[in-house]
Amino acid sequence: MNDVILDLNGVCKTYTRKRDGKRQEIKATNGVSFQVRKQHVVALVGESGSGKSTLAKLITGIERPDRGDIVFDGKSTNAWLRGGSRTYRKYVQMVFQDPFAALNPLSVVQYAVERPLVNYRNLSGRELKQAVLRVLETVHLTPVDEFVKKYPFELSGGQLQRVVFARAIASKPKLIVADEPVSMLDVSIRAEILKLMADLRDKEGVAFLYITHDLISARMLADEIVVLYRGTVVEKGNANDVVRKPMHPYTQLLLKSIPNPWAPEDVHLSASERPKSGSASTGGCVFQTRCPHAMKKCSEGAPTLSDMGDERWVACFLHDGASSVDAGQDELDYTE
Ligand SMILES: Nc1ncnc2c1ncn2[C@@H]1O[C@H](COP(=O)(O)OP(=O)(O)OP(=O)(O)O)[C@@H](O)[C@H]1O
Ligand code: SF4
Numbered sequence: 526m527n528d529v530i531l532d533l534n535g536v537c538k539t540y541t542r543k544r545d546g547k548r549q550e551i552k553a554t555n556g557v558s559f560q561v562r563k564q565h566v567v568a569l570v571g572e573s574g575s576g577k578s579t580l581a582k583l584i585t586g587i588e589r590p591d592r593g594d595i596v597f598d599g600k601s602t603n604a605w606l607r608g609g610s611r612t613y614r615k616y617v618q619m620v621f622q623d624p625f626a627a628l629n630p631l632s633v634v635q636y637a638v639e640r641p642l643v644n645y646r647n648l649s650g651r652e653l654k655q656a657v658l659r660v661l662e663t664v665h666l667t668p669v670d671e672f673v674k675k676y677p678f679e680l681s682g683g684q685l686q687r688v689v690f691a692r693a694i695a696s697k698p699k700l701i702v703a704d705e706p707v708s709m710l711d712v713s714i715r716a717e718i719l720k721l722m723a724d725l726r727d728k729e730g731v732a733f734l735y736i737t738h739d740l741i742s743a744r745m746l747a748d749e750i751v752v753l754y755r756g757t758v759v760e761k762g763n764a765n766d767v768v769r770k771p772m773h774p775y776t777q778l779l780l781k782s783i784p785n786p787w788a789p790e791d792v793h794l795s796a797s798e799r800p801k802s803g804s805a806s807t808g809g810c811v812f813q814t815r816c817p818h819a820m821k822k823c824s825e826g827a828p829t830l831s832d833m834g835d836e837r838w839v840a841c842f843l844h845d846g847a848s849s850v851d852a853g854q855d856e857l858d859y860t861e
């Protein structure tokens with residue numbers, strides 16, 4: 526598809542660490558495949574340790590995969606990065622969780638936004654000044670001539686994250702990887718930043734990989750959702766469909782554990798039912814130790830991510846056709 530800006534194919538990354546003198550391997554991502562289309566938002570959702578930030582680092586070229594391909598705008602990241610990272614960084618920007626840490630406390634906003642304009646677009650003088658003001662207007666930091674003079678300590682968390690987005694879009698990127706960009710902000714301003722990202726997609730044509738723990742914000746912003754569990758994609762599809770009718774038992778569990786005033790009472794889980802870290806499975810389905818529907822075959826082999834139609838993909842034996850079992854999932858209304 527030529528409208529694809531990012532294409533991951535079987536991406537694997539294993540880390541090794543020593544614990545109690547023993548060498549331990551951690552499969553942070555294990556054969557991850559998904560695509561991001563131009564001017565679309567894909568939300569990558571999963572609990573802590575599922576491999577989201579590892580994927581962010583692999584996509585942005587901070588780290589390299591052990592196996593698998595990452596293709597950006599028709600060219601592998603290896604090819605992009607062969608002659609240095611400058612051009613790739615112009616087109617693929619990253620926004621981190623903590624806007625306070627992302628900005629130099631000793632530099633004013635003008636300086637933060639100027640850098641990418643100088644480095645990637647070779648602007649200078651009057652042109653540079655005007656571009657800074659334009660970028661700040663795009664992220665709604667107005668009046669711009671006041672904001673350019675401010676230091677980070679003079680700004681709120683939401684305003685700081687707007688500066689970070691201004692800096693990210695200054696190079697005119699085609700993709701922004703945003704790793705939990707709202708999780709450190711007050712609840713009241715999270716929606717504003719999500720709205721800003723939606724505006725940047727719609728008006729500036731930027732595609733986003735939005736990384737989050739939160740399926741509800743994923744549904745608010747994203748066009749598609751990819752659900753990751755222990756480095757494996759267990760479900761992906763249209764954002765509305767995944768949230769309204771989750772098919773994988775892990776996605777169902779994630780949704781049921783969200784306190785939601787609009788959800789019917791019976792979908793709320795007690796504290797003891799909520800997702801917690803399970804022990805790693807040694808073979809078979811990655812979710813088997815926590816799955817309420819686990820069957821004998823789930824420990825004998827791993828389900829593959831299968832096409833369910835309507836652009837929905839699920840990795841679960843309950844949905845492999847041959848042994849279809851009713852998982853008991855109702856349509857969950859988390860919409861309004
Ligand atoms: N540099 C590293 N060395 C060793 N292990 C690592 C390294 N980076 C990540 N890991 C491990 O890889 C797994 C995935 O980590 P990752 O940071 O990608 O998860 P995450 O989904 O971003 O989690 P969170 O939601 O907490 O940010 C974890 O088990 C983590 O401990
Ligand atoms: S394959 Fe089996 S263990 Fe895995 S999610 Fe499906 S039913 Fe549960």
Ligand SMILES: [Mg+2]
Pocket residue numbers: 577578579704
């Ligand atoms: Mg992370």
